[in-house]
Amino acid sequence: MKNLALSIKFIATDENREEFKNILIDLFNVIASEEKFIDASIAEEMENPNSIIVYETWNTTVSEFMEQQMTRAYRIPFEKALVSLDVKREPKVFFTIQEWKS
Helix, strand or coil: CCCEEEEEEEECCCCCHHHHHHHHHHHHHHHCCCCCEEEEEEEECCCCCCEEEEEEEECCCHHHHHHHHCCCCCHHHHHHHHHHCCCEEEEEEEECCCCCCC
């Protein structure tokens, strides 16, 4: 099975960027212990730090991810934070072709 690779772009504002980054880091500190989680990274765009991208890799299918991961209780506060902070989300789904690790 090919790994599921998610690329999620978030658009924050000057006012909420730091709070959102902290919420995102806290979320991935929990996600990192999930059984099918492989890895993730969070980065901000050099010329527009309000543009934050998350790249995460999972050993699962899209349907399993949606059914099992997106319904976890720890995701509820995160989803509410997206709304209350008015953070925009643009998810993209990919499948891994090849990986290199150092």
